[in-house]
Structures are given as C-alpha cells and as structure tokens.
Amino acid sequence: MDMLVSIYGPTYLAKSDYYCHTNHDNVESHMEIAHSVQQIKPSYIREILAAASDENVISLAGGLPDEQTFPIHLMKPAIESLPTMRDVFQYGPTPGYEPLIAHLTQSYQLPETHRVITCTGSQQGLDLIARAYVNPKDTIAMEAPCYLGAMQVFGLAQANLVTISQDEFGPNISELEQCFKTESPKMFYAVPDFHNPTGVCWSLEKRHQVAALCMKYNVVFIEDAPYRELRFSGDALALVSDFCPDHSIVLRSLSKVASPGLRFGTVSGKQSYLEPLVKVKQGADLHSSTPVQAIILGLLQHPEFPSHLKAIRAVYQARHATLVQALQTYLPDGCTIIPTEGGMFVWVTLPTCDTYQLAHELLANKVAVVPSPVFYPASSQATSAIRLNFTNAAPEDLITAVQRIARVLKSNLTKI
Ligand SMILES: Cc1ncc(COP(=O)(O)O)c(C=O)c1O
Known part of the structure; x- marks a missing residue:
C-alpha cells in the first residue's frame, strides 16, 4: 500500500x-x-481547487491570476489577423515560431551562445529538462518548501530529491554548499523571485553566493521565474543566472502576467543545454501551438503591454496589502507572516498543529487554503504553515477569509 x-x-x-x-x-x-507513475501523489491542489469551486467557499488555495486582468483586448488585433496568416496553421519548427523566437532573443538580451525555445507552459519546460537530463536516482537539490509541480516532474523522473532550508532572504548557503560537496547534485532547482509557496525573494547577496557555488561545484542552476514580473515594490534584482550564465537554464512563463490558459512558457540557456530539450520536445508534441505563439508575439509587441503589467501589479499590490493588514489584525499570537514585495502568495507559519486537519476544518468553514506538508518531498520535514493566495479573491473576500481562518485557529489553539 x-x-x-x-x-x-x-x-x-x-x-x-x-x-x-x-x-x-x-x-x-x-x-x-509504470513504476514511475505509481509513486506519484495526485496533486492535492487540483483536488482542493475542485472542492473550492463551491461558490460559497472563498478560495485562497490556487495560484490563479484574476481573470479580469487577462489582457484579451491586447490580443484582439493578433487574433483578428490570424485568418490572413495561413502559415501559422501549418506544422512549425520545434524550438518555436521564428518571429517570436527572434523577439524573445532580443528582449531577454541573450548572449550569442544562448538560445530560447517556446513550450506549452513553463511546466512543460521543467518536464523537458527532467526527461533530457535526469536518470533514476540522480540527485536534484531544491529548496524546502518547494513548488509542487517541480516535485511532481522530478518525482516522475525518479530523481533523488534533497532539500535546502530557506529563510526570508533565500536558501541557507552553508547547507547548500554542504549539499553540493557531499551529494554532488546534477542541478539545483529554485524559484528566486517571489517563491511558490513562501513568497520569498532572494537577496542580491544570496544570488551572487548561489551562482558562485554552482560554478565552483559544477551544478546547473534551474531558475524558475514565473512571478518575476509581479514585483509591486522594491527594486528588481538580477536573475541568479546572470551571474552564472553558462551554468544555468531559465524558465519563464506568461501564465501569471497574461493568461495561464494560453499555456505559454520559455526555456533559455546555452545552446548545448537546449539541444537535448528540443529532441525531447519533438517526441512529446512536435511543437507548441503556432497560432497561440503568433497571438503571444502580438501581445508582447502591443504598445500597451507595459501599461498592462503596471496595472496588474497595482491590483495585486492592493490585495496583498489588504490581506497582510487583515492577517496582522485578526491572527492569534504565535502566527507569523513572511513579508514580500510581489508574487501571489503569503506564507503564514503557525504554532505546531495538524495542518491537513486545519485545512479540512477551514474548508468546512468555507475557506480553502493549502497546508504546508504538500510542499515538501517528505511531509515530515514540514513546519506548520499555510499558503494563502491573494490574487484571485476580491479585497472584501480576503478580509472575510482571514476572519474565518482566525476564528478556526483560535478555537483550535485553545484545544492544544
Ligand atoms: C514556480 C512555478 N513554476 C512553474 C509553474 C507553471 O507555470 P506554467 O503555467 O507556465 O506552466 C508554476 C505555476 O503555478 C509555478 O508556481
């Protein structure tokens, strides 16, 4: 069993x-x-999202952007010109639609030796990396807690996952070096900008330190950056990969700033790192949808796209402020939150308790949250916490949700 x-x-x-x-x-x-699939846990988040679809439940569980922010009007000109673009309905090149690749190469300012490929969401990029590079039992280092979808992909590849703890400035550097020294991981996967689930954004110092360690121990850094454009305060920091460009692969996504339903992401890195991914992608799906890529190009080139980004940052900043203020007002003593300057999540650490049971009780009280153990390869490592999403609920619902969470927590804590 x-x-x-x-x-x-x-x-x-x-x-x-x-x-x-x-x-x-x-x-x-x-x-x-297949044995690789037998040992994969079904996604808890997909299940909780299904339960949270009850219209009386306020869901802070998913990592969903607000549908009202989707820039559909900015995609309209490209969508309307599709009927005149017969070529995009033909089979296309595996690395991606060439005019879009040219645009991305320039906007990412890739060095001569680097390439970008498009994929069906950055999740596919992760899967391609795993299938191209990971043999069963290969060691992969990742932060704990960690993005659930990455654990799933590397789990399917039957990797040996080792974890590094995180503080509010990023990964613990001495643990990371020890891990690189003793476990010789093939890669270090991380989300340095507004981490999922904790919201942590790595400091500049940590970025330099991690890049230096990756170069020193010859570990490839897999930088997953879907939340990078969702910074609503503070200064943007360089990618970690900027400090170790030849030891890194970068994953980007339009899911959080445009629309997840488009399923669009990119992978960039040294040409020699990307060639095996293209081979795997050929076997997986030949190429991602070209009409979608033509729409994406139109969106990225639309003169109003930068103001769209500014507008969504403002919407999410206001919701984040509402959520944080409500948490500070209503949460009982012993709960703490990690401050963040962007992204989609607030991580609330709690006095030690059974967070599955808590999430269950919260759902009975019409609030959906995600309990911390699902974000750890070994749930016994988890400290008690819950992840709250603030981008897909109205401000008044965020406040009501926190009041319900506080009520359930207070009654639980008196029982401990
Ligand atoms: C850290 C992280 N990486 C990747 C993804 C997948 O994004 P995409 O929709 O581009 O596949 C997500 C989605 O939530 C995420 O949080």
Whole structure:
C-alpha cells in the first residue's frame, strides 16, 4: 500500500489501484501502471481547487491570476489577423515560431551562445529538462518548501530529491554548499523571485553566493521565474543566472502576467543545454501551438503591454496589502507572516498543529487554503504553515477569509 495525499489528508492506495482496468464484452484486461507513475501523489491542489469551486467557499488555495486582468483586448488585433496568416496553421519548427523566437532573443538580451525555445507552459519546460537530463536516482537539490509541480516532474523522473532550508532572504548557503560537496547534485532547482509557496525573494547577496557555488561545484542552476514580473515594490534584482550564465537554464512563463490558459512558457540557456530539450520536445508534441505563439508575439509587441503589467501589479499590490493588514489584525499570537514585495502568495507559519486537519476544518468553514506538508518531498520535514493566495479573491473576500481562518485557529489553539 502506498500513501496518497487526498484533500482531507493521507489516504492509502490499494494494490489494485496500480492497474488500469478495461472491461469489454466481459473480458477483463489489466495494464500495470509504470513504476514511475505509481509513486506519484495526485496533486492535492487540483483536488482542493475542485472542492473550492463551491461558490460559497472563498478560495485562497490556487495560484490563479484574476481573470479580469487577462489582457484579451491586447490580443484582439493578433487574433483578428490570424485568418490572413495561413502559415501559422501549418506544422512549425520545434524550438518555436521564428518571429517570436527572434523577439524573445532580443528582449531577454541573450548572449550569442544562448538560445530560447517556446513550450506549452513553463511546466512543460521543467518536464523537458527532467526527461533530457535526469536518470533514476540522480540527485536534484531544491529548496524546502518547494513548488509542487517541480516535485511532481522530478518525482516522475525518479530523481533523488534533497532539500535546502530557506529563510526570508533565500536558501541557507552553508547547507547548500554542504549539499553540493557531499551529494554532488546534477542541478539545483529554485524559484528566486517571489517563491511558490513562501513568497520569498532572494537577496542580491544570496544570488551572487548561489551562482558562485554552482560554478565552483559544477551544478546547473534551474531558475524558475514565473512571478518575476509581479514585483509591486522594491527594486528588481538580477536573475541568479546572470551571474552564472553558462551554468544555468531559465524558465519563464506568461501564465501569471497574461493568461495561464494560453499555456505559454520559455526555456533559455546555452545552446548545448537546449539541444537535448528540443529532441525531447519533438517526441512529446512536435511543437507548441503556432497560432497561440503568433497571438503571444502580438501581445508582447502591443504598445500597451507595459501599461498592462503596471496595472496588474497595482491590483495585486492592493490585495496583498489588504490581506497582510487583515492577517496582522485578526491572527492569534504565535502566527507569523513572511513579508514580500510581489508574487501571489503569503506564507503564514503557525504554532505546531495538524495542518491537513486545519485545512479540512477551514474548508468546512468555507475557506480553502493549502497546508504546508504538500510542499515538501517528505511531509515530515514540514513546519506548520499555510499558503494563502491573494490574487484571485476580491479585497472584501480576503478580509472575510482571514476572519474565518482566525476564528478556526483560535478555537483550535485553545484545544492544544
Ligand atoms: C514556480 C512555478 N513554476 C512553474 C509553474 C507553471 O507555470 P506554467 O503555467 O507556465 O506552466 C508554476 C505555476 O503555478 C509555478 O508556481
């Protein structure tokens, strides 16, 4: 029996669940599910999002942008010109739609030796990296807590995941060096800008230190940056990869600043690092949708795209301020929040408690949150915390949600 994490906490998988059943004309056939898939936990967040679709539940669980911010009007000219662009409906090159690749190469200011490829969401970029580079038992270092989707991808590749703890300025550098020295990981995966789930943005010093260690120990840095454009205060910092360009691969996404439904992301890095990804992508889907890439190019070149970015930052900054103020007003003693200057999440650490049970009780009280253990490869490592998303709820709902959380927490804490 294997443990699964369901919406209400751990449940167990029976041996029969390892088989896919079909039953035609009363002849039962079994097909064993691949070992790599058997050990993957179903996504808790997908399950909680399904439960949170009840219109009476205020969901702070997903990592969803607000639909009202989608820049559909800025995509309209490109969408309207698609009927005149017969070529984009043909098969296209695997690395991506050439005019878009040219645009991105320039806007990312890639060095001569580097390339960018487009993919179906940055999640596909992660999958391509895992399939191109990770053999079963290869060691990958990542922060703990960590982005759930990265754990899933590297888990499917049957990697050995080792974790580095994080403070409010980024990863613990001496732990990281020790890990590089003793475990020789193939790569270090991280989200330095407005981390998912903690919202932490690495300091400039940590960025330099991590880049120096990656070069010293020959570890490739996988920089996942979907929240980078969502900075609403403070100064933008260089990418970690800017300090170790030949030891890094960068993943970017338009999901958080334009629309996740477009499924658009990019991977950039040294040409020699990207060639194996192109091979894998050929086998996976030949190429990402070219009409979508033509729409993306129109969006990125639209003269009003920079003001769209400014506008969404202002909307999210206001919601973040509302959420933080409500948390400071209503949360009981013993709860702390990590300050952040962007992104989509606030991480609330709690007095030690069963956070699955808490999330369950909160759902019964019509608020959805994500409990900390789902963000750790080994849930026993988790300290008690919950992740709150502030981008997809109205300000008044954020306040009501915090009042409900505070009420449930207070009644739970008196029981401890
Ligand atoms: C850190 C991180 N990386 C990657 C992704 C996937 O983004 P995309 O929609 O581009 O596949 C997400 C989505 O939530 C994320 O939080």
